[in-house]
Amino acid sequence: MNRLIFKIIAAATMVIDHIGVIFLETDTLAYSILRIIGRISFVLFAYMIAEGFHKTKDINKYLLRLGLSALVLEVFIIIYFLFSGDNLILSFNILWTLFFGLLSLYLFFHRNPYLKILLVFIVLGSELIGFSYGAYGVLMIAFFGIYQNKVTNMLHLIFLNLLFIDQPLLAFMNYQEYAKFPVIQWFSLAAVIFIFLYNAKPGRYKLKWFFYTFYPGHLLILYLIKLLI
Numbered sequence: 001m002n003r004l005i006f007k008i009i010a011a012a013t014m015v016i017d018h019i020g021v022i023f024l025e026t027d028t029l030a031y032s033i034l035r036i037i038g039r040i041s042f043v044l045f046a047y048m049i050a051e052g053f054h055k056t057k058d059i060n061k062y063l064l065r066l067g068l069s070a071l072v073l074e075v076f077i078i079i080y081f082l083f084s085g086d087n088l089i090l091s092f093n094i095l096w097t098l099f100f101g102l103l104s105l106y107l108f109f110h111r112n113p114y115l116k117i118l119l120v121f122i123v124l125g126s127e128l129i130g131f132s133y134g135a136y137g138v139l140m141i142a143f144f145g146i147y148q149n150k151v152t153n154m155l156h157l158i159f160l161n162l163l164f165i166d167q168p169l170l171a172f173m174n175y176q177e178y179a180k181f182p183v184i185q186w187f188s189l190a191a192v193i194f195i196f197l198y199n200a201k202p203g204r205y206k207l208k209w210f211f212y213t214f215y216p217g218h219l220l221i222l223y224l225i226k227l228l229i
Helices: 003-023 029-055 059-084 094-108 113-129 134-146 150-164 166-172 183-197 208-228
Strands: none
Touching: 003 029, 003 208, 029 059, 029 094, 029 134, 029 183, 059 094, 059 208, 094 113, 094 134, 113 134, 134 150, 150 166, 150 183, 166 183
């Protein structure tokens, strides 16, 4: 599986997830099925960010592109809030999580070892601010980038799920109320299948800028449809 197909799967599962969130009632079977499929998406995007860190020719430009994309999308989210009253500010913009995950890798591998301490503040800050996926998402990108082994990546994903999902560890320890995700998040492990099938080859088309515009573009279309109906 080349990089293009990998990205398309990540994008497709993301759209499926957002269709469920935006249009369906949470107590329906269809909602649950779409959200289960959607659990794959973020893991694949996190993996691509980690791989992109090691493959990019200019990490500063990479950070700038991702940071500006997050900022532009946030402006549209604020505008949407002003018109609809639906407050998704900072909490729905996954690009912030991807940006700070990439920044964490930049700091970890920086020649100045003391910058690693900033990772603690990034992880805690992403959780306290309420970014999409929060500390779970930033740590996933960091683990994927620091340990470039697919088996190790799988084990780290299991470890993070144990820490952030209500079942089984937190429930066993009677800390279930501190869980960030319900048990459905365990379906994120299905993403490991695609990671193991991935061969790191670029594919026929790179479509780099397409994926920077696809995320805000598909959200805009879906929410416009919601407003119209």
